[in-house]
Amino acid sequence: MKFCSECAHPVALFIPEGDNRPRYVCAQCATIHYQNPKMVVGSLPVWERDGELKVLLCKRAIEPRHGFWTLPAGFMENNETTAEAAIRETEEEAGANIALGGLFTLLNVAAVHQVHLFYMARLLDLDFAPGIESLEVKLFSEREIPWDDLAFQTIRTTLELFFADRVKMQEGGGAHGFHSQDIIRPMRFHSDPHSEPG
Amino acid sequence: MKFCSECAHPVALFIPEGDNRPRYVCAQCATIHYQNPKMVVGSLPVWERDGELKVLLCKRAIEPRHGFWTLPAGFMENNETTAEAAIRETEEEAGANIALGGLFTLLNVAAVHQVHLFYMARLLDLDFAPGIESLEVKLFSEREIPWDDLAFQTIRTTLELFFADRVKMQEGGGAHGFHSQDIIRPMRFHSDPHSEPG
Numbered sequence: 259m260k261f262c263s264e265c266a267h268p269v270a271l272f273i274p275e276g277d278n279r280p281r282y283v284c285a286q287c288a289t290i291h292y293q294n295p296k297m298v299v300g301s302l303p304v305w306e307r308d309g310e311l312k313v314l315l316c317k318r319a320i321e322p323r324h325g326f327w328t329l330p331a332g333f334m335e336n337n338e339t340t341a342e343a344a345i346r347e348t349e350e351e352a353g354a355n356i357a358l359g360g361l362f363t364l365l366n367v368a369a370v371h372q373v374h375l376f377y378m379a380r381l382l383d384l385d386f387a388p389g390i391e392s393l394e395v396k397l398f399s400e401r402e403i404p405w406d407d408l409a410f411q412t413i414r415t416t417l418e419l420f421f422a423d424r425v426k427m428q429e430g431g432g433a434h435g436f437h438s439q440d441i442i443r444p445m446r447f448h449s450d451p452h453s454e455p456g
Numbered sequence: 457m458k459f460c461s462e463c464a465h466p467v468a469l470f471i472p473e474g475d476n477r478p479r480y481v482c483a484q485c486a487t488i489h490y491q492n493p494k495m496v497v498g499s500l501p502v503w504e505r506d507g508e509l510k511v512l513l514c515k516r517a518i519e520p521r522h523g524f525w526t527l528p529a530g531f532m533e534n535n536e537t538t539a540e541a542a543i544r545e546t547e548e549e550a551g552a553n554i555a556l557g558g559l560f561t562l563l564n565v566a567a568v569h570q571v572h573l574f575y576m577a578r579l580l581d582l583d584f585a586p587g588i589e590s591l592e593v594k595l596f597s598e599r600e601i602p603w604d605d606l607a608f609q610t611i612r613t614t615l616e617l618f619f620a621d622r623v624k625m626q627e628g629g630g631a632h633g634f635h636s637q638d639i640i641r642p643m644r645f646h647s648d649p650h651s652e653p654g
Contacts, residue, residue, distance in 0.1 A: 261464035263457045263489070268464075276588065279533065291461070294494045295532050297571065334493050335477065339564035339638050340571060361562065361636055366537035373495065373538060390474065436634050438559055440537050 264289050295371045298412075299343035300331020301379035302420055303356050305397055311424070312397035313417065314381060316351050318409055319393045326409035329376060329416060330354070332391075344377040352395045353387040356380060363419060364438045365412045374412040378434055411441050462487050493569045496610075497541035498529020499577035500618055501554050503595055509622070510595035511615065512579060514549050516607055517591045524607035527574060527614060528552070530589075542575040550593045551585040554578060561617060562636045563610045572610040572639075576632055609639050 259282045262269050267286035274281055274290055282291040303314035315327045330351040334343040341358055348354050359378030366373055388395045398404070400421050408414045423434045457480045460467050465484035472479055472488055480489040501512035513525045528549040532541040539556055546552050557576030564571055586593045596602070598619050606612045621632045 259461045261459060261461050263459050263461045263467075266459035266464040266466075269461075292531065293534055295534055296492045297495065333490065334571075336491055336493055336569040337566055339566050340562065340636075341564075341638075342566075361634070364538065364559065364562075366539075368535055368537050368540075371534040373532075436559070438538075440539075 259291060259293075262287060262289055263291065293371075295368075295373055297334040297340070297343075298331055298372055298374045299334045299340050299347065299377075300329050300375070301344045301348045301356060301358065301377045302329055302362060302416060303348060303352070303354055303379040303381045305381040305384070310399065312399050313403070313420070314352055314354060314386065314395065314397055315403070316388065316392040317394040317396075318391065319388070320391050323409035325393070326407050327404050328409040328413050331374070331376065331413075340375055341377065344375070344379070348379065350389045351392050353385070353389055354395070355382040355385065357382055360434070361436055362434060363412075363416045364436075365415060366438075366440045367412060368440070369442075374410075376412075376416045411443070415439060415441065457489060457491075460485060460487055461489065491569075493566075493571055495532040495538070495541075496529055496570055496572045497532045497538050497545065497575075498527050498573070499542045499546045499554060499556065499575045500527055500560060500614060501546060501550070501552055501577040501579045503579040503582070508597065510597050511601070511618070512550055512552060512584065513594060513596055513601070514586065514590040515592040515594075516589065517586070518589050521607035523591070524605050525602050526607040526611050529572070529574065529611075538573055539575065542573070542577070546577065548587045549590050551583070551587055552593070553580040553583065555580055558632070559634055560632060561610070561614045562634070563613060564636075564638045565610060566638070567640075572608075574610075574614045609641070613637060613639065 259269055262284035265284060265287040267284055269282040269284050271280050271282055274283055305312045316330055317327055318324055330348040332347040345358055348356050356379040362378045363376045386395050419437045457467055460482035463482060463485045465482055467480040467482050469478050469480055472481055503510045514528055515525055516522055528546040530545040543556055546554050554577040560576045561574045584593050617635045624630060
């Protein structure tokens with residue numbers, strides 16, 4: 259940030275009176291330009307038939323991580339709820355019809371100023387198709403998942419927690435719980451990690 | 457937003473190519489200025505002795521809702537996790553030492569582009585004191601809570617869910633669960649609902 263978005267004068271970075279951290283402040287109109295974390299919201303769409311379980315992944319057609327696999331997810335927009343964002347992103351990126359379940363993971367990625375949320379989802383049919391931001395959309399069983407070609411650490415963590423929960427459910431019943439974790443070392447890319455992930 | 461924060465030229469509001477909603481776009485450098493929801497994070501500090509349970513509330517010294525009661529909470533900052541934000545806000549607004557528990561509520565307030573998160577917390581001692589944004593900090597039993605003088609609907613909802621959980625726990629055991637709700641009609645104020653709540 260170099261200029262004030264309200265009056266176009268240059269901004270300066272300093273700790274405003276009564277505050278305790280540096281902010282971009284306009285030298286002309288005194289507007290304080292707060293910068294806050296963004297939410298990335300998506301779903302974990304599951305298809306289960308005849309005892310076989312598969313999850314839906316999208317191959318990214320955009321940077322960062324072009325060509326790598328992700329769960330459908332993207333930046334939450336104004337005027338929508340987290341659940342609406344998860345359904346919208348699943349529709350936009352995978353063309354998939356889902357019944358949204360409960361919140362499954364909340365993953366802090368403080369290093370890039372993001373919080374990622376993933377909802378459980380049940381795939382309603384097989385009429386999915388890649389949206390403009392995906393090269394391919396495909397169902398994977400646990401052993402088919404391209405673990406070395408996943409786009410983001412939060413995708414890996416969410417999938418790992420999902421299959422770990424499945425083992426516990428098969429052993430002793432119960433349901434998918436809610437998990438919260440901090441991602442200390444997000445994957446590093448050549449491209450800007452702050453850029454729109456979908 | 458009137459001017460580009462990168463080059464100071466005027467921005468225009470239109471749907472960029474390949475997008476599906478209006479964005480502020482710079483006519484000069486073509487930067488797209490995305491606007492996304494903000495997270496407000498806080499805690500529900502509980503003090504329990506000799507079978508009596510109380511919760512910690514802060515009387516707001518700032519707008520919006522000056523003079524009304526709130527749980528300690530505020531906008532999440534860059535470079536921190538949601539749990540760190542909850543602990544920081546509790547320290548800043550209530551001077552309170554807490555042991556943070558699990559995420560208790562996720563409340564969407566889409567009308568004002570906010571998502572509010574409240575964590576369960578156990579008050580470690582009674583050495584709390586109002587910070588610069590609070591007039592007063594006080595413990596309240598359920599019947600003492602100033603229900604008509606609460607600052608925000610998300611505070612009311614979180615407290616109601618907490619005491620409803622307590623009833624269930626006394627009847628049949630269990631623990632505080634995670635709750636997610638959409639706040640359709642946030643409280644309306646004379647002051648700007650978008651302004652910093654803490």
